[in-house]
Amino acid sequence: MIRPICKDTMLLSQRSAPATKDDIPVLDDLLETLRANSDRCVGMAADMIGVNKRIIAFSIGPANIAMINPVITGRDTPYEAEEGCLSLEGVRRTVRYQTIEVEFLDRNFKQHKQSFTGFTAQIIQHEIDHCDGIVI
Template sequence: MQRPIMTSLSFLRRPAEPATADDLPIADDLRDTLEANRSRCVGMAANMIGEAKAIIAFVDEEMGGRITVIFNPRITAADGAFDTSEGCLSLKGERRTLRYRRIEVDYQDRCMRDRHATFTGWTAQIIQHEVDHCNGIII
C-alpha cells in the first residue's frame, strides 16, 4: 500500500528502531511507496512513510533497476569519498553532502538472515542516504 511521505523534521531526526520479521508489512508498504514515486525518487527509508524502523528500499541499478528492500543496514566500510548534492522527498531543494563510491553493508534480508554486500557508484550513494535516514541524519 502506498503511504504519504513524512515531512516532520522532528520525526525524521529520530534514529530508527531495529526491524524484525513483524515489520514485513512496513517493508511492503515502503516498496509500494517507492514504486509509486519512482519518477522522482530512487530510495526511501521507513521513517519517510512514518515508521521508525530500520528498513530501506532502493532502486538497485546493479540488479537491472529492481527495487531491493533490506533490514537493519549498517555500513561497515567505505572508501572513495566525494562531495555531492542530494535531494529528498521529505525535504525541499538539494543539500551538499559527503558520500563514498564504495561501501560494504551488513544487513538482514526478508527472512531475517544476516547478509553482507558491497555496493558501488550510484547504488552506494542511494544506500548511504537511506542509512542516514535510519540513523536520524537528514542531509
C-alpha cells in the first residue's frame, strides 16, 4: 500500500525500534511508497511512512533494495554534502562518508555485511540517520 509521507518532526526524531518478521508488511509498504515517489526520492525509512521501525529502502538504478535493522559498522573518507528529504522542506548540509560497511537483514531475515560507496552510500547513511532519530 502506498502510504502518505510523514512530516511530523516529533515522530521523525525518535529512534526506531528493531524490526521483526511481523514487520514484513511495513517493508512492502515502504518499497511501494518509494516506487510511487521515484520521480522525487531515492530512499526512504519506515518512519517516513509513519512507522517507527528500523527498515530502510533505496534505489540503485531500476532496483529497489530493502534493509532490515541496518547498522553502519565502518566508515571511510568524510565529505560535506547537501541533502533534501521528502519529510522536510529545503536542503541541509551534513557530513557523509564515501565508503561505508553495513550489517543488515534481508526480507528473509538472512544476515548480510556489505560495503557501499559514492551516492549509494550517501543514501544509506541518510536513511539510517532516520532510524537513529537524526533529522537533517
